[in-house]
Amino acid sequence: MDTEITVYDDYKIPINKYPRTNTDKEKTDILIIVFLMHEDFLKKLGESYDKAITFYNNCKEYYYVFKFNNYVKQYSAQEIMTLKKTIDDYLTVNKNNVSIQLHYLKRLNIIDTIFYFYIRNKDFYINLFKSLEHAKKSYFERREYNYSITTPVDFYNTRICQIYNAIELMEINAYAQFLIQNKIIKELPSPVYIL
Numbered sequence: 449m450d451t452e453i454t455v456y457d458d459y460k461i462p463i464n465k466y467p468r469t470n471t472d473k474e475k476t477d478i479l480i481i482v483f484l485m486h487e488d489f490l491k492k493l494g495e496s497y498d499k500a501i502t503f504y505n506n507c508k509e510y511y512y513v514f515k516f517n518n519y520v521k522q523y524s525a526q527e528i529m530t531l532k533k534t535i536d537d538y539l540t541v542n543k544n545n546v547s548i549q550l551h552y553l554k555r556l557n558i559i560d561t562i563f564y565f566y567i568r569n570k571d572f573y574i575n576l577f578k579s580l581e582h583a584k585k586s587y588f589e590r591r592e593y594n595y596s597i598t599t600p601v602d603f604y605n606t607r608i609c610q611i612y613n614a615i616e617l618m619e620i621n622a623y624a625q626f627l628i629q630n631k632i633i634k635e636l637p638s639p640v641y642i643l
Contacts, residue, residue, distance in 0.1 A: 484624035494570035500525035583614035
């Protein structure tokens with residue numbers, strides 16, 4: 449196995465550079481790596497809600513098959529919109545009572561809960577993927593680029609915020625791609641509410 453990973457051209461990093469253990473960025477490095485490993489899946493998942501609305505408003509059928517670990521469920525456009533609205537409304541009405549919220553979430557079908565929280569957090573991972581494209585462009589145009597990442601509390605019990613520059617994002621992406629090529633893939637996190 450190689451001891452270095454190519455980021456671009458002749459620029460390489462040591463294979464053990466990421467995640468940066470025992471640093472402030474260890475947890476966010478891991479989070480970014482895991483989400484980058486599932487970029488295609490997450491992009492399609494993120495688009496499913498917008499497509500559901502569009503197809504529903506155009507009176508067309510739309511189905512999205514959600515596969516997460518051992519769970520699989522097909523959702524129609526109406527089911528996607530109803531699920532999101534129903535849970536949003538319930539959590540909003542009971543926003544001051546966490547125990548009622550948790551009790552409600554635990555009664556839901558597990559796959560519905562997972563689907564809901566991934567849809568609810570779609571801006572987080574879609575923005576992460578966009579930041580990588582901005583980072584590459586900025587780096588090669590020799591412009592400074594910084595991206596602030598905040599861990600989504602629906603998947604991580606603590607809120608951590610870190611700033612990444614363009615080269616860090618490019619290096620982490622190269623590392624994630626290296627892991628994928630070597631079939632070392634870590635599963636996406638489940639929402640903390642179903643544990």
